[in-house]
Amino acid sequence: MTSPASADLDLTQDVALLTAALIDAKSVSGEETALADAIERALRAQTSLSVVRDGDAIVARSGLGRSERVILAGHIDTVPLPTVDGARGTVPSSWDGEPGEGTLWGRGATDMKGGVAVQLALAARLFPAAGTHDAGASPAAPASPARDVTFVFYDHEEVEASKSGLGRLAANHPDLLAGDFAILLEPTNGTVEGGCNGTLRVEATTVGEAAHSARAWMGRNAIHAAAPILARLADYFPATVTVDGLDYRESLNAVGISGGTAGNVIPDRCTVTINYRFAPDKGIEEAEAAVRTLLEGFEVVRTDGAPGARPGLNHPAAAAFVAVVGRDPLPKYGWTDVARFSQLGVPAVNFGPGDALLAHKDDERVEAAAIRECLASLEAWLRA
Amino acid sequence: MTSPASADLDLTQDVALLTAALIDAKSVSGEETALADAIERALRAQTSLSVVRDGDAIVARSGLGRSERVILAGHIDTVPLPTVDGARGTVPSSWDGEPGEGTLWGRGATDMKGGVAVQLALAARLFPAAGTHDAGASPAAPASPARDVTFVFYDHEEVEASKSGLGRLAANHPDLLAGDFAILLEPTNGTVEGGCNGTLRVEATTVGEAAHSARAWMGRNAIHAAAPILARLADYFPATVTVDGLDYRESLNAVGISGGTAGNVIPDRCTVTINYRFAPDKGIEEAEAAVRTLLEGFEVVRTDGAPGARPGLNHPAAAAFVAVVGRDPLPKYGWTDVARFSQLGVPAVNFGPGDALLAHKDDERVEAAAIRECLASLEAWLRA
Numbered sequence: 001m002t003s004p005a006s007a008d009l010d011l012t013q014d015v016a017l018l019t020a021a022l023i024d025a026k027s028v029s030g031e032e033t034a035l036a037d038a039i040e041r042a043l044r045a046q047t048s049l050s051v052v053r054d055g056d057a058i059v060a061r062s063g064l065g066r067s068e069r070v071i072l073a074g075h076i077d078t079v080p081l082p083t084v085d086g087a088r089g090t091v092p093s094s095w096d097g098e099p100g101e102g103t104l105w106g107r108g109a110t111d112m113k114g115g116v117a118v119q120l121a122l123a124a125r126l127f128p129a130a131g132t133h134d135a136g137a138s139p140a141a142p143a144s145p146a147r148d149v150t151f152v153f154y155d156h157e158e159v160e161a162s163k164s165g166l167g168r169l170a171a172n173h174p175d176l177l178a179g180d181f182a183i184l185l186e187p188t189n190g191t192v193e194g195g196c197n198g199t200l201r202v203e204a205t206t207v208g209e210a211a212h213s214a215r216a217w218m219g220r221n222a223i224h225a226a227a228p229i230l231a232r233l234a235d236y237f238p239a240t241v242t243v244d245g246l247d248y249r250e251s252l253n254a255v256g257i258s259g260g261t262a263g264n265v266i267p268d269r270c271t272v273t274i275n276y277r278f279a280p281d282k283g284i285e286e287a288e289a290a291v292r293t294l295l296e297g298f299e300v301v302r303t304d305g306a307p308g309a310r311p312g313l314n315h316p317a318a319a320a321f322v323a324v325v326g327r328d329p330l331p332k333y334g335w336t337d338v339a340r341f342s343q344l345g346v347p348a349v350n351f352g353p354g355d356a357l358l359a360h361k362d363d364e365r366v367e368a369a370a371i372r373e374c375l376a377s378l379e380a381w382l383r384a
Numbered sequence: 385m386t387s388p389a390s391a392d393l394d395l396t397q398d399v400a401l402l403t404a405a406l407i408d409a410k411s412v413s414g415e416e417t418a419l420a421d422a423i424e425r426a427l428r429a430q431t432s433l434s435v436v437r438d439g440d441a442i443v444a445r446s447g448l449g450r451s452e453r454v455i456l457a458g459h460i461d462t463v464p465l466p467t468v469d470g471a472r473g474t475v476p477s478s479w480d481g482e483p484g485e486g487t488l489w490g491r492g493a494t495d496m497k498g499g500v501a502v503q504l505a506l507a508a509r510l511f512p513a514a515g516t517h518d519a520g521a522s523p524a525a526p527a528s529p530a531r532d533v534t535f536v537f538y539d540h541e542e543v544e545a546s547k548s549g550l551g552r553l554a555a556n557h558p559d560l561l562a563g564d565f566a567i568l569l570e571p572t573n574g575t576v577e578g579g580c581n582g583t584l585r586v587e588a589t590t591v592g593e594a595a596h597s598a599r600a601w602m603g604r605n606a607i608h609a610a611a612p613i614l615a616r617l618a619d620y621f622p623a624t625v626t627v628d629g630l631d632y633r634e635s636l637n638a639v640g641i642s643g644g645t646a647g648n649v650i651p652d653r654c655t656v657t658i659n660y661r662f663a664p665d666k667g668i669e670e671a672e673a674a675v676r677t678l679l680e681g682f683e684v685v686r687t688d689g690a691p692g693a694r695p696g697l698n699h700p701a702a703a704a705f706v707a708v709v710g711r712d713p714l715p716k717y718g719w720t721d722v723a724r725f726s727q728l729g730v731p732a733v734n735f736g737p738g739d740a741l742l743a744h745k746d747d748e749r750v751e752a753a754a755i756r757e758c759l760a761s762l763e764a765w766l767r768a
Contacts, residue, residue, distance in 0.1 A: 216622075224618035227611060
């Protein structure tokens, strides 16, 4: 084991303790530089990977010349710290009991410094720097990875999409993101969650004619005119679509409504904001067409949208990985960066330690055992 | 004719020219004092009425000892001046053509300095100060009024109800507002408009359960739940109710709707603001009960309301007045201060020169002939 003086992070320590060290290196979006520096130094010093830095993103690639290349990706930023006194999902981290055992609390514990710790530990275990392997502790040298691996660490995931470090990498260095299959180490409780639903936002607007409400018959009520929009949304039964063997449950919802100017004026305008989460069997144009069909007769304007991602589980590398994990894969409902890989032509799944429902919460935490289990599954797969 | 040095206003001049003088005495709500001073001085100097001042309201009463007393009331304030360059509904006033003929433009022309001018002219003609009557110009002295008259001039009508000068008078001096019948000289194009509809505002709220919109089935959508509220309002066919011979057209409308907290959150609350304009055959409690019945199953909270006023045309004084005007009376739809008289037990109608639809407009104006016609009708009735 080594503890290089040139790096703050010891990638060879227990992966749960490494997670705690990563939490302690506070890295709210926009303030990732110190952590990115530490990760870059550690990768250069403790692994044989070739490292490229772009802003606060780091790409570290192996060069074994294998026929397949897989990508392991994770963001290093977190949402802001809790503002509630006594919240444990903060910085520095804390343990229930002995360090390294049980539950680890802290900002980023589940989203997603546990996943980043697994990436870093894998990098050090699979691709140790020359002379750092302690042959004595492991008489039978472990198998060399069967696939080349690209590790991607990126900034600005928890903020507006335009700032995304992964988006910037895709624009500046698409070659560095080439691969046959990608795993995003977002929290999935150790289950493979394939692809993701797309998301589309539209505004449906009704237009009426203003009048004094004491003489309502002189106007036309735009809020009343919106009744069929709400009725159609309320009556709509969202589909569940099977894509590559996973069942994607869709949803179509009004997420906002506004209308009216004053308590004595017949409203001349009412706007319903609608969010359609659509299965990855369709593109964003198809999704928009479906909403337009449902709301036929109403003015519909797209305001926002991002395509989903197919799970890609039909790829051999993905199938092998699912077999190693040994659990039935699930569909991912929320939009994640797997969609960016999908757009680059790389099938991608989510797989990481921790519970996504604890993400961004004041009681954010992760189990040490879950982090180790995740590391073990990935290492077993990559060495197979 | 007299032109008292102690007063700025000559109440005996042509009533259209008097209207112009009143417009020129700018009196936006809250700035009525100078005009109230001038009116008080003129009434004291040029009439035999007994005058009481309360704030910027003035009550001037005759004491003929007649068996009936009628009230003529009007507010002396206006909405603010137009802010648009070149608008003619401003101060000072202006004429199309010769002063006193044709169209008079200015803030308050229709709402309601024309009506106030008619009140002041009537006061001077019916109840001239001792020694001011020019017998030479009118060899047959006009008949003395058959009814006692109370003239009410009040402030703060164009602002929130709590500031109303008429409301203050009703609280401080209910005795001064006693009478058998009241005419409010709001603009009605010279037609008697009887009573007024009441107004009720309620909020109907739906409550759901928030969830991420990517997992909509974890929540309940409060906006969708509001669909039946809008459908019932849209399908509702408002009644027309005949009260004392006038047809009151009701209306029931959503005047506002809001719901939703973010583009990716299932809304847990949606509030529809509803305004019911109800005929004066019912009180506010009955009106609220009707809305609750229509929206059965939904949470309904009353936020605001004011009862309407029956037209009171069955009163002999009212019937005589309608006969003198010689036009079919109409119902009043908007809420006006006749409702305050109604609450004091005094039947009241609206009758005044000018078009109510020009009130508050940048092109506010009134016809000189309409002002004179209004004065003639009232004088004929009061001398009958």
